Amino acid sequence: MSILIKNGLIITQNAKHEILKGDVYIEDDTITQLSEKPLRVEADYKIKAEGGWVLPGLINTHTHIPMTLLRGYADDMPLKRWLEECIWPVEAKLKPDHIKAGTRLGLLEMISSGTTSYLDMYFYEDIIGEVTMHAGVRGFLGFPLIDFDTPEYRKDYMIKGCESFIKKWRSNSIITPLVAPHSAYTCSPETLREAFELSERYDTLLHTHCSETREEVYDVEQRYGARPVEHLKKHGLLSHRMILAHCGWITKNEILDMKLGFVSVSHCPVSNMKIATGGYAPLPELLEADVPVGLGTDGAASNNTLDMFETMKFCALMHKHHRWDPTILPAQMVLDLATRDGARCLRMEDKLGSLEEGKKADVIIIDSRNARFTPLHDPVSHIVYAARGSDVSHVIVNGKPLMMDYEFLTMDHDKIIADAERYAKDLVGSNTD
Amino acid sequence: MSILIKNGLIITQNAKHEILKGDVYIEDDTITQLSEKPLRVEADYKIKAEGGWVLPGLINTHTHIPMTLLRGYADDMPLKRWLEECIWPVEAKLKPDHIKAGTRLGLLEMISSGTTSYLDMYFYEDIIGEVTMHAGVRGFLGFPLIDFDTPEYRKDYMIKGCESFIKKWRSNSIITPLVAPHSAYTCSPETLREAFELSERYDTLLHTHCSETREEVYDVEQRYGARPVEHLKKHGLLSHRMILAHCGWITKNEILDMKLGFVSVSHCPVSNMKIATGGYAPLPELLEADVPVGLGTDGAASNNTLDMFETMKFCALMHKHHRWDPTILPAQMVLDLATRDGARCLRMEDKLGSLEEGKKADVIIIDSRNARFTPLHDPVSHIVYAARGSDVSHVIVNGKPLMMDYEFLTMDHDKIIADAERYAKDLVGSNTD
Numbered sequence: 113m114s115i116l117i118k119n120g121l122i123i124t125q126n127a128k129h130e131i132l133k134g135d136v137y138i139e140d141d142t143i144t145q146l147s148e149k150p151l152r153v154e155a156d157y158k159i160k161a162e163g164g165w166v167l168p169g170l171i172n173t174h175t176h177i178p179m180t181l182l183r184g185y186a187d188d189m190p191l192k193r194w195l196e197e198c199i200w201p202v203e204a205k206l207k208p209d210h211i212k213a214g215t216r217l218g219l220l221e222m223i224s225s226g227t228t229s230y231l232d233m234y235f236y237e238d239i240i241g242e243v244t245m246h247a248g249v250r251g252f253l254g255f256p257l258i259d260f261d262t263p264e265y266r267k268d269y270m271i272k273g274c275e276s277f278i279k280k281w282r283s284n285s286i287i288t289p290l291v292a293p294h295s296a297y298t299c300s301p302e303t304l305r306e307a308f309e310l311s312e313r314y315d316t317l318l319h320t321h322c323s324e325t326r327e328e329v330y331d332v333e334q335r336y337g338a339r340p341v342e343h344l345k346k347h348g349l350l351s352h353r354m355i356l357a358h359c360g361w362i363t364k365n366e367i368l369d370m371k372l373g374f375v376s377v378s379h380c381p382v383s384n385m386k387i388a389t390g391g392y393a394p395l396p397e398l399l400e401a402d403v404p405v406g407l408g409t410d411g412a413a414s415n416n417t418l419d420m421f422e423t424m425k426f427c428a429l430m431h432k433h434h435r436w437d438p439t440i441l442p443a444q445m446v447l448d449l450a451t452r453d454g455a456r457c458l459r460m461e462d463k464l465g466s467l468e469e470g471k472k473a474d475v476i477i478i479d480s481r482n483a484r485f486t487p488l489h490d491p492v493s494h495i496v497y498a499a500r501g502s503d504v505s506h507v508i509v510n511g512k513p514l515m516m517d518y519e520f521l522t523m524d525h526d527k528i529i530a531d532a533e534r535y536a537k538d539l540v541g542s543n544t545d
Numbered sequence: 546m547s548i549l550i551k552n553g554l555i556i557t558q559n560a561k562h563e564i565l566k567g568d569v570y571i572e573d574d575t576i577t578q579l580s581e582k583p584l585r586v587e588a589d590y591k592i593k594a595e596g597g598w599v600l601p602g603l604i605n606t607h608t609h610i611p612m613t614l615l616r617g618y619a620d621d622m623p624l625k626r627w628l629e630e631c632i633w634p635v636e637a638k639l640k641p642d643h644i645k646a647g648t649r650l651g652l653l654e655m656i657s658s659g660t661t662s663y664l665d666m667y668f669y670e671d672i673i674g675e676v677t678m679h680a681g682v683r684g685f686l687g688f689p690l691i692d693f694d695t696p697e698y699r700k701d702y703m704i705k706g707c708e709s710f711i712k713k714w715r716s717n718s719i720i721t722p723l724v725a726p727h728s729a730y731t732c733s734p735e736t737l738r739e740a741f742e743l744s745e746r747y748d749t750l751l752h753t754h755c756s757e758t759r760e761e762v763y764d765v766e767q768r769y770g771a772r773p774v775e776h777l778k779k780h781g782l783l784s785h786r787m788i789l790a791h792c793g794w795i796t797k798n799e800i801l802d803m804k805l806g807f808v809s810v811s812h813c814p815v816s817n818m819k820i821a822t823g824g825y826a827p828l829p830e831l832l833e834a835d836v837p838v839g840l841g842t843d844g845a846a847s848n849n850t851l852d853m854f855e856t857m858k859f860c861a862l863m864h865k866h867h868r869w870d871p872t873i874l875p876a877q878m879v880l881d882l883a884t885r886d887g888a889r890c891l892r893m894e895d896k897l898g899s900l901e902e903g904k905k906a907d908v909i910i911i912d913s914r915n916a917r918f919t920p921l922h923d924p925v926s927h928i929v930y931a932a933r934g935s936d937v938s939h940v941i942v943n944g945k946p947l948m949m950d951y952e953f954l955t956m957d958h959d960k961i962i963a964d965a966e967r968y969a970k971d972l973v974g975s976n977t978d
Contacts, residue, residue: 183919184926188865188875221916385862386930390869416930417917422858429818429859430866432621436823442621483654484850486616486962487969493617497819497849500933529919536920 113156113511114139120161120477121491122146125168125451125466129444131491136166138473141285141511146469157513159506161477165491168466169228169250169474169509170420171454173378174319174357174408176234178206178214180221181536182413191325191387199413202540203235206263211236212243213535216528218418219247223520225419225501228474228509229454229464231355231378231408233292233319235264238277241287248514248522250474252458253281254292254319257307259300271306278314286510288458290317293349296332296340304347311353317459318349319378323366324358325389341366350375355457357408359398360384360391367394367401376404376457379449381426382417383410392434395427395441406454407446419501424450428496443496477506546589546944547572553594553910554924555579558601558884558899562877564924569599571906574718574944579902590946592939594910598924601899602661602683602907602942603853604887606811607752607790607841609667611639611647613654614969615846624758624820632846635972636668639696644669645676646968649961651851652680656953658852658934661907661942662887662897664788664811664841666725666752668697671710674720681947681955683907685891686714687725687752690740692733704739711747719943721891723750726782729765729773737780744786750892751782752811756799757791758822774799783808788890790841792831793817793824800827800834809837809890812882814859815850816843825867828860828874839887840879852934857883861929876929910939 117136124130124146137145137153145151186198211234222230232240233254244251255274256262265273274291281289293299293307299320311318323329323340332340341362344350350373357378362370370377379393398405407427409418424446431441455465463472480488484498507515514522548571555565557579570578570586578584619631644667655663665673666687677684688707689695698706707724714722726732726740732753744751756762756773765773774795777783783806790811795803803810812826831838840860842851857879864874888898896905913921917931940948947955 180916181920183917183922184930185920185922187923187926187930188872190870190872194871217916217919224916382862385866386871388865388869388871390866416926419917422855425855426859426862429815432821433818433823433863436821437623438627438819438821439621439623481959481962483613483650483657483958483962484616484852486650487614487618487966489616489618489969489973490620493620493849497617497620500935502933502935525916526914529914529916533920536922540922 114154115157115159115473115508115511115513116151116153116155117159117161117166117475117477118150120164120166121480122166122467123491123495124468125447126468136467136475138475138508138511141472143467143469143471143473146467157516159477159516164480164505165478165495166467167476167478167495168451168464169476169507170226170450171406171458171465172222172227172230172409172418172420173355173406173454173457174380174410175230175232175418176411177218177230177232177240178211178234179411179413180218180418181210181214181532181539183416185413185540204263205539206235208236208239210535210539211239213531215240215243216247216523217532218412219244219249220520220523220525220528221418222249223247223507223514223523224504225421226476226504226507227418227420228476228507229458231319231458235262238280241281245284245287246522248286248509248512250286250509252288252290252317254290256292256294257303258294258298259303271310274310278310278316282314290319292319295321295328296343297328301347304344304349308349316353318354320354320356322356322359323361323391325391326361329361339363339366341369345369345373352459358384359393360389362394364397367397367403370403371401376406378406378408378457379427380408380410381430382423383414385426385430387414392430395431396435404453404456405449406457407449420450421499421501424496443493446496447492473508473511475508476504478503479505547587548590548592548906548941548944548946549584549586549588550592550594550599550908550910551583553597553599554913555599555900556924556928557901558880559901569900569908571908571941571944574905576900576902576904576906579900590949592910592949597913597938598911598928599900600909600911600928601884601897602909602940603659603883604839604891604898605655605660605663605842605851605853606788606839606887606890607813607843608663608665608851609844610651610663610665610673611644611667612844612846613651613851614643614647614965614972616849618846618973637696638972639668641669641672643968643972644672646964648673648676649680649956650965651845652677652682653953653956653958653961654851655682656680656940656947656956657937658854659909659937659940660851660853661909661940662891664752664891668695671713674714678717678720679955681719681942681945683719683942685721685723685750687723689725689727690736691727691731692736704743707743711743711749715747723752725752728754728761729776730761734780737777737782741782749786751787753787753789755789755792756794756824758824759794762794772796772799774802778802778806785892791817792826793822795827797830800830800836803836804834809839811839811841811890812860813841813843814863815856816847818859818863820847825863828864829868837886837889838882839890840882853883854932854934857929876926879929880925906941906944908941909937911936912938
């Protein structure tokens, strides 16, 4: 298949941050030409961008996609009560059909808001893989390991399940399996080490929650005599495979350990603020230490969207305000976090995160004819400070069009919304009936 | 004129926060019927809401509307350099045509994002009044007083200009003139007192910036031996007429003065965070003291949108995170700030801010068929945590339809965008040519 995008303003996100006016040509799964001169080539799809902004697809480095079913179900509650009274009892009732409905809903939202790759961690990740592959979104799917039985697996079978999961998916073109021990406070050191061994054996990424809340840091310190990052280091989990989600309560010493361990960080500002963790992942220091940092939405139950444009704006503003310094996290740096740096976290910097010849064709187009994007002093400013996911008109993943002029090509919008409504009610009922 | 809205989910925002399924009937400028039974009446316009959420229009209590022309022109800079090198030199070049173009752009953005009332303060407020009246948006327009010459007035003529402005507009049905001394650090005590006298003589509101930055508080203390709120109190400006913008750096004693003075506050979380003032208007304490608090976007140069939905989410999350408490500023309270409480700030609580029979017909409809609003556990949660301005499909102000099914009825979208682009270039040039 081939796609020709005509007359775009191409925000390449290459190392020089070049912005070109021109055409993009995609053949099969690859960007084969970027040109400031009009390309005269045949293509199965021709898209007239007409000044629209052509960008690399956004990369969401931390979510729990089926939790879309719990969007708006329980807000504004203390974390412990929220988890113990609302989230966990509902999660215990999850069946494969709920997972399918919630995943489809999340994929619909991600496609419609320009996210082309996502890093997930949830029960039934194999079902999430099937649904994601069908929708055509690039999934980095973390099989969860945790020291209690889940709706899907008895504890004793998890490692085996994880191994089967990896074997099933490791040759897939858009689904990448990985190992996701839930956290240092829910996994024993032994489970953590088993997770690491699996990731080594099959050469996969690792993903875990780390230092999201003060309570977590306190618990891990009490139990193991070390802060979470130190604890992970002690058990060998700080490696180039590891992406740590949150890191809101880490120290300078931990940043040094993270740098020396070559780990990456997924920063989730909206979720952290809504749950009110009070923590601020120290982005200036992490970036100074050259620790790769990507952005994540976290699950929709604590955000309540999967909109990476919103996450970019929250990221920029949260850190400026916290440090009393409007110059930190400038727009270009934040757009990098959501694209180039996200790809680096996933060890995909040679394939994803920018529009360059030879890279995978994960491309989105923003319709720029909008009062919010007027006047056009600087498109990167508008992308970070004024855009919403709803401004995305076209989405291409791995060379395949998933949304063209706001129309979904791989998903049935109305059916997905109706099904999600039905399965959410089946889980928890609804206030408005 | 009459308008019938059928089959909406009516988020009344009345004192009981009732949510009804049914119809809304508007005659001339007034809501005359809300009914859970289908209304069988004639109407000039019939809107099939079909489950869409019908809400009172949002109230933006602080902006500088022509600054839309500077959206994205200069971001991520230290405040002083931003003002002195980028904003003020450009503002000095402002001509009426720039004001018209920027105001039209801002109105287009406000209509498209469901804002039906706004409180403004800028040069050439009379031109802003003409353009706003023509667009049909409800404007509370503050004639600025400041102790130096502006592009519009020599200092000596300002009070006279303000008086003419008030006389011209005070009987208008949708434009309400008011007196806007810029701030305690740019207005002498004498100017402040003159502003107050004018507002008393003509029974208008007063609007000023107050305690936005630490530098401002320090300057006022150095010059007058009092913090800004104390200083305003000393000169008689704390009254039921006064709406103070920002209040990010105030003390408990100042809150007591504000309560006893019956002033209102316009809280602008997005602008405060982007400019990185570091201050947090102490909303829990202000609301506890029953000080009316509304939300504002501030100008587009420091936001960079006029989207009140975004401002609601930032408001909720900013305070939760700052106080380490997810229970504060729950969704319903934040929606109140943007509607009922905004009306209270403007002393319009008997006419605006909720959908009730006898109130002015400022009504918006949100298209609820959206992945982000699925599932529907709680519409108020979705409005605050998941909606964007771009979800608004219909806008009615004072009984007049301004946007129907995303089509503008009083504004020429393409021409406004082209003009804004042209006049912005005329002011500052553009990076992308």
